Amino acid sequence: MSTSEPLPLAEVVRSVYVTRDSGVVTVELETGEQSLYFRQGEVFLHPAHPAAANVRQALEDAQGVSRLAESPELQRAMVILSHELTRDKRVIGSFRADENLPPSLLGPLPTVLLVMELSVYGLDFDELVSRLGGEKQRYQASAVHESPTLEQLPGLEPEMARVLASVVQPAPVGELLRGAGSERMALLKGLAKLWAVGLVVEVGGRAEEDTSEVLLPPRLLKHFLTRVAEDLEDQPFELPVDEHQKQVAELVASLGKMNHYQLLGVGLKAPEEEVLKAYNRLARLVHPRNAPKLGFEGRDEALAVLFEQATEAYLSLSDPRRRASYNMIVGIQIKTEVQSAQREEEKREMARQNYRRAVSCLAEMDYSLAIDLLKEAARLDPRAEYFARLGAVQTKNPNWHDHAVGSYRRAVELDPDDAGIRAGYGEALEAMGKNEEAIQQFKATLELMPKHPGALNALERLGARRKRWH
Numbered sequence: 001m002s003t004s005e006p007l008p009l010a011e012v013v014r015s016v017y018v019t020r021d022s023g024v025v026t027v028e029l030e031t032g033e034q035s036l037y038f039r040q041g042e043v044f045l046h047p048a049h050p051a052a053a054n055v056r057q058a059l060e061d062a063q064g065v066s067r068l069a070e071s072p073e074l075q076r077a078m079v080i081l082s083h084e085l086t087r088d089k090r091v092i093g094s095f096r097a098d099e100n101l102p103p104s105l106l107g108p109l110p111t112v113l114l115v116m117e118l119s120v121y122g123l124d125f126d127e128l129v130s131r132l133g134g135e136k137q138r139y140q141a142s143a144v145h146e147s148p149t150l151e152q153l154p155g156l157e158p159e160m161a162r163v164l165a166s167v168v169q170p171a172p173v174g175e176l177l178r179g180a181g182s183e184r185m186a187l188l189k190g191l192a193k194l195w196a197v198g199l200v201v202e203v204g205g206r207a208e209e210d211t212s213e214v215l216l217p218p219r220l221l222k223h224f225l226t227r228v229a230e231d232l233e234d235q236p237f238e239l240p241v242d243e244h245q246k247q248v249a250e251l252v253a254s255l256g257k258m259n260h261y262q263l264l265g266v267g268l269k270a271p272e273e274e275v276l277k278a279y280n281r282l283a284r285l286v287h288p289r290n291a292p293k294l295g296f297e298g299r300d301e302a303l304a305v306l307f308e309q310a311t312e313a314y315l316s317l318s319d320p321r322r323r324a325s326y327n328m329i330v331g332i333q334i335k336t337e338v339q340s341a342q343r344e345e346e347k348r349e350m351a352r353q354n355y356r357r358a359v360s361c362l363a364e365m366d367y368s369l370a371i372d373l374l375k376e377a378a379r380l381d382p383r384a385e386y387f388a389r390l391g392a393v394q395t396k397n398p399n400w401h402d403h404a405v406g407s408y409r410r411a412v413e414l415d416p417d418d419a420g421i422r423a424g425y426g427e428a429l430e431a432m433g434k435n436e437e438a439i440q441q442f443k444a445t446l447e448l449m450p451k452h453p454g455a456l457n458a459l460e461r462l463g464a465r466r467k468r469w470h
Helices: 009-019 052-061 072-085 111-120 125-131 158-166 173-196 218-234 241-253 260-264 272-286 288-294 301-317 320-330 338-363 367-380 384-394 398-414 419-431 435-448 453-461
Strands: 023-029 032-039 042-044 092-097 138-141 200-203
Touching: 009 023, 009 032, 009 092, 009 111, 042 111, 052 072, 072 111, 111 173, 125 173, 125 338, 138 173, 158 173, 158 218, 158 301, 158 320, 173 200, 173 320, 218 272, 218 288, 218 301, 241 272, 241 288, 241 301, 260 272, 260 301, 272 301, 288 301, 301 320, 338 367, 338 384, 367 384, 367 398, 384 398, 384 419, 398 419, 419 435, 419 453, 435 453
Parallel strands: none
Antiparallel strands: 023 032, 023 092, 032 042, 138 200
């Protein structure tokens, strides 16, 4: 048996999952080594693992769930496990192939969730771009790569489905970002997660000769069909049969005559939320599952075509880049604030440059200049990470403690679910002697990330009553 060279943990786990290997991944943490066991790419835990108690309870709560990734308890357990493993983004692991694993392991667990979470946890915008190979790197939805992901997931969330649809044909990261608008970070995380589980792959710089774009490949259409069918199972479409038949007949008669906006029944400037709401109703109305109710047995092809067209319309109009392309194709002219958008992007780029310079100044212990640069970055682009880094620097000087609290307060307002920011806010409050407020922030940290070492130590230091946090 051979042992792989130490690599970042996310890379090791991804490789084992995608190649469906069996063996042991050894994780090197500051607190000591931990082991993750894999059987044909699926992860198991030893009963003595620190997270075993939470996982065992989650498995018991998930009894009767057909697909483990659908269990909220297991979803939470896997997120907590990934966060505990990646508190230090530099954590490394190594893999040893071994078919003879201990018999009494906990699992299998929804490995796909662990792989996805490890691939993005703790990474900021620039780090995600770097992980994806830079803005010029092109990605494409996997056509031949065999991945168990689609069988494990209960269904791609709309956001993830849109990201997958946006790379049916090769597309560079930079182009995808330019079309994502305010959802740039969500797109990056989605792309990184899909890449981690093999649903998208890197492609070389040479364009394919056939550049025709298939927006809705069969595998993706199947997932939309499954997702809506499950929704109809839980909540049947409430419409009298005669009215249901009438609406479907009108849509069938209009096949090929309506553009995407007309099919979904939305305006040219409809926001994403309205497009999604319209699609959900239309997809439920025309899903082939309704064929028996409508008397369409053996004649459900029309419903299938309507469902496919509705899904294509949704994928086109819910993605800014695709919507702009579609508008050009069908001759729809929509006024946009191009110059305003360009100015905003320029401000964000200036903010990123100031942030990078501030990080360099911190490495050289030039705190005063770093603070000025961070303030300017936060002014140009109010992001939680800019305010949090500013607060961390201000905490170093007693004369700046009140400013540090203000910076952290703003960071928490922008991202209330970041445990690291909450912990930093607590430390700033403690430095000012505001112990009761600090205790509340440390407790909030543990709600987001149980067993957070800094928060646990702080609560013990401040004499807060101990309790078990889940």
